[in-house]
Amino acid sequence: MPSYLSRPLTVLGLLFLSHACYSAYEHSTLLTPSPQSSTIASTSTSSPPTASLPLDISLETIISVIMICVGLVVGAEELKPIMWRVWAGKVERESGGGGPFQGLEDRLGFVDIRAKRKEFADWVRDQDNDKK
Amino acid sequence: MSLSSSLRHSNSEALSLSQQSTQYLQKHTSTGTSTIPIAFISYPESTELWLMYEKLLLSCLRTGDDKAAHLCIEKLIDRFGATNERVMGLRGLYQEAVAKDDAALGRILHEYDEVLAEDPVNTPVAKRRIALLQSLSRTTDAIDALTELLESSPTDIEAWTELSDLYLSQSLFPQAIFCLEEVLLVVPSAWNIHARLGEVLYVSATSGNESADGKTLAEAMRRFCRSIELCDDYLRGYYGLKMTTDRLLSAFPDNSKAAGQIMSTDNGELPMPSTATVRRLNEKATSKLAEITRRTTDRGYNYAEVVAAKELLDKSTQTKQR
Numbered sequence: 001m002p003s004y005l006s007r008p009l010t011v012l013g014l015l016f017l018s019h020a021c022y023s024a025y026e027h028s029t030l031l032t033p034s035p036q037s038s039t040i041a042s043t044s045t046s047s048p049p050t051a052s053l054p055l056d057i058s059l060e061t062i063i064s065v066i067m068i069c070v071g072l073v074v075g076a077e078e079l080k081p082i083m084w085r086v087w088a089g090k091v092e093r094e095s096g097g098g099g100p101f102q103g104l105e106d107r108l109g110f111v112d113i114r115a116k117r118k119e120f121a122d123w124v125r126d127q128d129n130d131k132k
Numbered sequence: 133m134s135l136s137s138s139l140r141h142s143n144s145e146a147l148s149l150s151q152q153s154t155q156y157l158q159k160h161t162s163t164g165t166s167t168i169p170i171a172f173i174s175y176p177e178s179t180e181l182w183l184m185y186e187k188l189l190l191s192c193l194r195t196g197d198d199k200a201a202h203l204c205i206e207k208l209i210d211r212f213g214a215t216n217e218r219v220m221g222l223r224g225l226y227q228e229a230v231a232k233d234d235a236a237l238g239r240i241l242h243e244y245d246e247v248l249a250e251d252p253v254n255t256p257v258a259k260r261r262i263a264l265l266q267s268l269s270r271t272t273d274a275i276d277a278l279t280e281l282l283e284s285s286p287t288d289i290e291a292w293t294e295l296s297d298l299y300l301s302q303s304l305f306p307q308a309i310f311c312l313e314e315v316l317l318v319v320p321s322a323w324n325i326h327a328r329l330g331e332v333l334y335v336s337a338t339s340g341n342e343s344a345d346g347k348t349l350a351e352a353m354r355r356f357c358r359s360i361e362l363c364d365d366y367l368r369g370y371y372g373l374k375m376t377t378d379r380l381l382s383a384f385p386d387n388s389k390a391a392g393q394i395m396s397t398d399n400g401e402l403p404m405p406s407t408a409t410v411r412r413l414n415e416k417a418t419s420k421l422a423e424i425t426r427r428t429t430d431r432g433y434n435y436a437e438v439v440a441a442k443e444l445l446d447k448s449t450q451t452k453q454r
Contacts, residue, residue, distance in 0.1 A: 108190070
């Protein structure tokens with residue numbers, strides 16, 4: 001599923017969920033006996049009315065929750081590799097042959113700065129010669 | 133081996149980094165030098181900043197921009213004090229770089245000796261001293277000093293790898309291999325060290341006498357396999373695997389049964405791989421190398437390494453056709 005569907009799906013799910021909540025509230029207020037009828041109700045039945053929610057409201061709730069979940073999952077960022085080799089291969093290519101252990105081969109503590117300077121000076125000279 | 137690169141930054145990258153240094157230093161002048169606490173608030177001090185100064189110092193020294201390098205080292209001294217071990221090492225680095233002749237270098241070496249006499253566990257300075265000895269072509273002295281350093285800090289993997297390189301420069305292969313194995317004890321998943329060990333084993337197996345040492349070659353092959361196992365599409369590992377299996381196939385064209393029986397004795401050694409396994413690994417490495425060299429442009433491989441791999445492939449196809 002393409003990721004651009006994530007936001008509309010989540011918003012739609014939230015709308016349905018709030019609609020389901022409102023419906024459930026309405027349903028319960030309609031069922032609550034009004035003050036006038038309470039005397040009649042208490043005489044006819046001793047227990048308070050505990051009618052279950054109609055099927056369509058339950059279905060709407062479940063479907064909307066599923067829609068929100070799917071929307072959030074689809075819109076998540078690309079997952080990071082959890083396998084060492086995949087991660088290592090990615091790091092190796094992204095840093096152009098670097099990686100966290102490259103420092104062991106560069107060894108900055110032991111750098112021979114005079115050789116590096118000479119190498120750089122030679123390189124500059126070569127570049128100049130190439131230009132000419 | 134052609135694939136082991138010693139420099140991460142190329143010369144051009146170092147140049148561009150050091151060219152930005154003046155600008156960078158001006159931007160951050162108020163840090164450290166200012167005594168007004170407001171400066172502290174406006175420039176929050178971070179570890180990266182000082183690491184950046186270290187990097188700048190190195191690339192400035194490399195490109196010969198001594199003035200900027202001096203600024204960097206002054207800032208580091210202002211912040212951490214001249215007696216900080218790391219700063220002492222960096223200061224030594226600066227002095228080495230600007231030293232004019234061998235006499236000056238000798239004085240610096242003497243200074244290092246004095247510092248170490250006072251504080252024998254000053255690792256950065258000890259490392260500088262070893263590097264300077266090596267730079268003065270006194271490799272045996274450097275090896276002695278390095279083994280001494282490792283006596284006191286046996287988990288310093290940077291020192292172990294350096295020692296391995298020093299031994300390698302003296303063609304002392306068993307010692308070099310031992311050092312790299314020590315490194316792998318500390319960082320068992322460092323794929324480049326596995327590949328490096330494979331390279332050293334390969335060189336030691338092929339450089340000695342004319343007949344290649346089969347057991348060492350098989351060990352090198354295993355190391356390359358491990359480096360590939362640890363890192364997907366690892367060009368250096370496949371390159372080494374191809375070279376070792378080529379060599380194994382040409383040296384032992386038909387050892388499937390006989391060698392297997394001889395080697396599988398009870399002294400804890402692994403048996404020689406069968407020819408079929410080696411051949412399959414060789415085919416795998418060849419196909420993988422071909423795949424990597426084909427789609428090189430869109431992925432971040434080192435250009436020189438890819439060219440080398442291409443050459444190896446061309447060479448092996450030529451010999452096969454003949």
